[in-house]
Amino acid sequence: MRHGLVSAVIAIVLTGCAGTGLLGGGAPADPGPPLPPAELPPYAEGDAFQFDNGVTHHVDGQRDGLVAWGIGDSYDYLADPDFTRPRLSWRWVQEDKNTTTSGDAELVSQTGSLWPLRVGNSADYVYRFVSRNETAGTVGDPYLIRYTCRVPNTARVEVPEGAYDSYRVVCDQYWRQRHWQTETWHYAPAVGHVVRHEVRQWLGTNWRTLELTAAGPAPSFLPADQRARLAEAVQAALESSRSGDPLAMEAGPLRIQVTPTATWKTDAGVFCRRYEQTLTARGRTSTQQGMACRTGDGVWTSPGT
Numbered sequence: 001m002r003h004g005l006v007s008a009v010i011a012i013v014l015t016g017c018a019g020t021g022l023l024g025g026g027a028p029a030d031p032g033p034p035l036p037p038a039e040l041p042p043y044a045e046g047d048a049f050q051f052d053n054g055v056t057h058h059v060d061g062q063r064d065g066l067v068a069w070g071i072g073d074s075y076d077y078l079a080d081p082d083f084t085r086p087r088l089s090w091r092w093v094q095e096d097k098n099t100t101t102s103g104d105a106e107l108v109s110q111t112g113s114l115w116p117l118r119v120g121n122s123a124d125y126v127y128r129f130v131s132r133n134e135t136a137g138t139v140g141d142p143y144l145i146r147y148t149c150r151v152p153n154t155a156r157v158e159v160p161e162g163a164y165d166s167y168r169v170v171c172d173q174y175w176r177q178r179h180w181q182t183e184t185w186h187y188a189p190a191v192g193h194v195v196r197h198e199v200r201q202w203l204g205t206n207w208r209t210l211e212l213t214a215a216g217p218a219p220s221f222l223p224a225d226q227r228a229r230l231a232e233a234v235q236a237a238l239e240s241s242r243s244g245d246p247l248a249m250e251a252g253p254l255r256i257q258v259t260p261t262a263t264w265k266t267d268a269g270v271f272c273r274r275y276e277q278t279l280t281a282r283g284r285t286s287t288q289q290g291m292a293c294r295t296g297d298g299v300w301t302s303p304g305t
Helices: 006-012 224-240
Strands: 047-051 056-063 066-071 075-079 089-094 099-113 122-133 143-159 162-175 178-188 193-201 206-217 247-251 254-265 271-281 284-294
Touching: 047 193, 143 178, 143 193, 143 206, 162 193, 206 271, 206 284, 224 247, 224 254, 224 271, 224 284
Parallel strands: none
Antiparallel strands: 047 056, 047 206, 056 066, 066 075, 075 089, 089 099, 099 122, 122 143, 143 162, 162 178, 178 193, 193 206, 247 254, 254 271, 271 284
């Protein structure tokens, strides 16, 4: 997985949930495939989710039941595992504009509950927001946003990453008693994350849809001990395994499998190998391709490292 383009997701940085009276109203929705109740999604450091606009959200850790996320190297936020709720704090460093902005959100009131997800569940939230321009040293006036959320049905959703039975969660968002926008999430329990996210901003009548392209542990975001174990597995597989023979290791909840796929000798007499590594944690799997050559002291290194 690669780092996401932060500029592509700024429109969703300060939003939490929306849905539409129109989207949620009208004729009754198709009830969709049956699904058991879904608990809050599990996340841990190293998880990453890439969408079809190139943006990757990666988990940097957990704090007091909240999830610390990153988008690329310049945007960080803290959020509840419940994806319908707004980000509780965020900080964005815009190097191209020499500007750093940040903000916080605080729950004011809540009625109802969506979780465990079931068709027919509903909840209302009110959050108070404060935004800051750290570069200018200014603080905006606090404002309130109300979220009215519901689970109208389930649906079979096809996205680039695959086809999944998902819960459809719709939230309407109100600012100054006016309906501002609607967000619709398709949450797939099999992935443990949102596989499609649709937004309609009523003031600008602007649609945006993001679809999942990849999900699973990302090597560059793994905790240090798991990165070390992965490096150990790669070295062991390249040194000892035949092409096509997988080598498996574990690092806590992380399952690692490294399979050499090709071997050759360069004109300089150096052995090189291609390999595939598969990482699995919390029911999500990612796969990466690599190539390394053997140094004189028996260490396999990738070109450029």
